[in-house]
C-alpha cells in the first residue's frame with residue numbers, strides 16, 4: 483500500500499466527475515481522478531444522446547464519455563482506474579483508500595453517481611436502448627406518436643408519464659399496488675389526463691418485440707391479485723422504479739438523506755464535512771441529467787478552488 487498526496491481528489495467518472503476534474507486542472511489544482519469500476523457512468527449504457535448541447539447530430543453515450551475522458555487527459559488530469567473502498571474524513575488531509583493506494587487529499591469531490599433500478603427481466607436487458615429506457619426525459623423524444631408504458635408509482639413514474647404525453651399517442655402506467663406514492667397534485671394531473679391509462683396491481687412479466695430490427699412491440703402484464711395476464715401493445719417501456727445512489731462507502735462519514743443521497747447545502751456542492759463536496763446524481767434525485775451532473779461538477783470544482791484559497 484502506498485500513499486499519494488494531492489490537492490483535490492475526484493471520485494467517479496461520469497459527467498460530474500470529468501467536468502470537475504477538467505475545471506480543477508484548469509485552475510492549477512493538479513487533480514487526481516479515481517474512476518471507479520464503471521468507467522463513464524450511466525451514459526455508458528445509453529445509446530442515442532440528443533440533448534447534450536454542442537453536437538449537431540445525435541451522439542452515442544459511450545462516445546460522449548470517451549470525449550470527456552480525453553478532454554480531461556488533455557488538460558492534465560491524472561486518471562487512475564481503480565475503486566475507492568474506504569474513506570476517513572475525520573481529519574485532514576482526508577484519506578481515501580483503494581486496493582493499492584491511500585490518497586491523502588486536501589479536498590475531495592464525490593461524484594460516484596447513481597444507478598437506475600431495473601425490474602430484472604431478461605427481456606428488459608435485451609431491449610435496453612432499443613425501446614426500453616430508465617429515463618423518459620432523455621429518450622422520450624424518440625417515441626413521437628407511439629404508445630408507451632411507464633412502470634412505477636413514485637414521483638418519477640408519474641412525472642415521466644405526464645412528460646410522455648407530449649410525445650406519445652398513448653401512455654399507460656402500470657403499478658404493482660392500487661395507489662401511487664407520488665405527490666397528490668401530480669396524481670390529480672395524471673388521473674385527469676386524457677392520454678393516460680392506469681393499470682393497478684400489476685407487474686411486467688415480459689417485454690415482447692422483434693429481433694430484426696431490435697424493437698419492442700408489446701408487454702405482458704400480470705395482475706398480482708387475480709393472476710390474469712394481458713398483453714398491451716407498446717413501442718416503448720420506461721422503467722421508473724427508483725435509483726440507488728452509489729454512497730455505500732461514505733455511509734457514516736458524510737450526511738446522507740433517508741434514501742442514501744448525499745446532502746449538500748442548498749445551491750452549493752458542500753457536504754456537512756468542510757472540504758468534501760458532492761456533485762451529480764449522487765446528490766441529485768430530481769434532475770438526473772448528464773448536463774445537470776456536468777454543471778454540478780463545475781460547481782464542485784469552483785467550490786473547491788474557493789475552499790483551498792480560504
Ligand code: NDP
Pocket residue numbers: 600601633634635636637638639641658659662663685722723724725741767768
Ligand atoms: P420512489 O422510490 O419514490 O418510487 C419507486 C416506485 O417504484 C414505487 O412506487 C415502488 O412501488 C415502485 N417499485 C419499486 N420497485 C419495484 C419493482 N421491482 N417492480 C415494480 N415497481 C417497483 O422512486 P422515484 O424515482 O419515483 O423517486 C425517488 C425520490 O425522488 C423520491 O423521494 C421522490 O419524491 C423524489 N423525486 C421528486 C421529484 C420532484 O419533487 N419533482 C421528481 C422525481 C423524484 P411501491 O410504491 O409499491 O413501493
